[in-house]
Amino acid sequence: MIELKDLHKSFGGREVLKGINAQFEDGKTNLIIGQSGSGKTVLMKNIVGLFTPEKGQILYDGRDFVQMTQKERVMLRREMGMIFQAAALFDSMSVLENVMFPLDMFSDMNLTDRIKRAKFCLERVNLKGAEDKFPGEISGGMQKRVAIARAIALNPKYLFCDEPNSGLDPKTSLVIDELIHGITEEYNMTTIINTHDMNSVMGIGEHIIYIYEGELEWVGTKDEVMSSTNERLTSFIFASDMLRKVRDANK
Template identity: 70%
Template sequence: MIEVQHLYKSFEDKSVLNDINAVFDNGKTNLIIGQSGSGKTVLMKNLVGLLNPTSGKVLYDNRDFITMSKNEKVMMRREMGMIFQSAALFDSLTVLENVMFPLDMFSSMNYKERVKRAQECLDRVNLIDAQQKFPGELSGGMQKRVAIARAIVLNPKYLFCDEPNSGLDPKTSLVIDELLSGITKEYSMTTIINTHDMNSVMAIGENILFIYKGNKEWQGTKDDIMSNTNEKLNDLVFASDLFRKVKKAEMAEGK
């Protein structure tokens, strides 16, 4: 579990996050949503240590990440997996070598064990047959799946995903959502996803944090969204006619 307590972040005289309090549950897909410029990316960067908050706490299973020593933070980061918006694969390495990279850096496994572990993760994302290909030979969706395999190869306790469906078509986005949701439960991870994709929100949003102009505006589940009365959240989630029709239909049924 990750808990944020009274988190503030400012850049010079500009306040970006204001008194954020939230809990991200273990074994669930936790989504952070909000309009561009709302502060959700800044929040994730504070969670993983790419930025330091102006004040507040970031607790990993009651361990305060902010006050840890440099060595403690290095050890803590070994418990984290990260999926970047661009997949961020190494073009000069094969798919297998990309997935093995964290093992090469941080594990004590021998070469044969590292290969086996990387192949297990590639098999989990249905890309074992692509292990000798290079990233440039793969589609965007396949690259994201390689990034997922690389992110889980060290068996992380915490998985962070920055816009994992960015640039993908709806069908491929659904595949990525299902993978992330399934892997979260399999590994009992605390998964946190920044997303603009409202289809993802309604498909896998077990715990959703909505940030508006740097403030925590709402938190709940995808089921709670259908009955919420927060106008700002409704403007974001139900911007499309499809979602508005779904909500209207469910309200008519008394759900």
């Protein structure tokens, strides 16, 4: 479980995170949602340690990430996997080499076992046969799937996804969502997804936190989203014309 306690972060005197408190449970797909500029990417970057908060705690199963030494942070990071908005694949490496990279760096497996493990991860994300291709030769959806395969290669305890559906068509977005959700349950990971894609919210949002101007505005599940009376959340959610129609039809 990941817990955030009174998290603050500012840039040049402007407070972007204003005391966030939240919990993300094991084996669940946790979503951070909010408008662009609400602070959700900053929150995610604080959680994974790319930014350091000015105040507050980030507890990974009780271990405070903020107070850790550099060495302890490095060790904890080996329990993390991350899928970036732009996939962030190493473009000088083939698909197979990308997935093998964390194994090459941190596992004591021999070459045969590393290749076997990487191929298994690629099969898990339905990318059998793409091993020798380079990131520039495959589609955006395939790149995201390679990123997922790379993220799970070392069996991480925590999986972070920064806008995994960004730039993908709705059908491919669903595939990616289902893949992340399935993997989360399969490996009992703590998964945190940063998104503003309403299909993801309604599809896989087992635990959702809504951030508004750097503050935690609402917490709930996908079933509670539709019936929420929080004005800021509803104005964000039902900005989508389609969802408004669904809500009106349900009424």
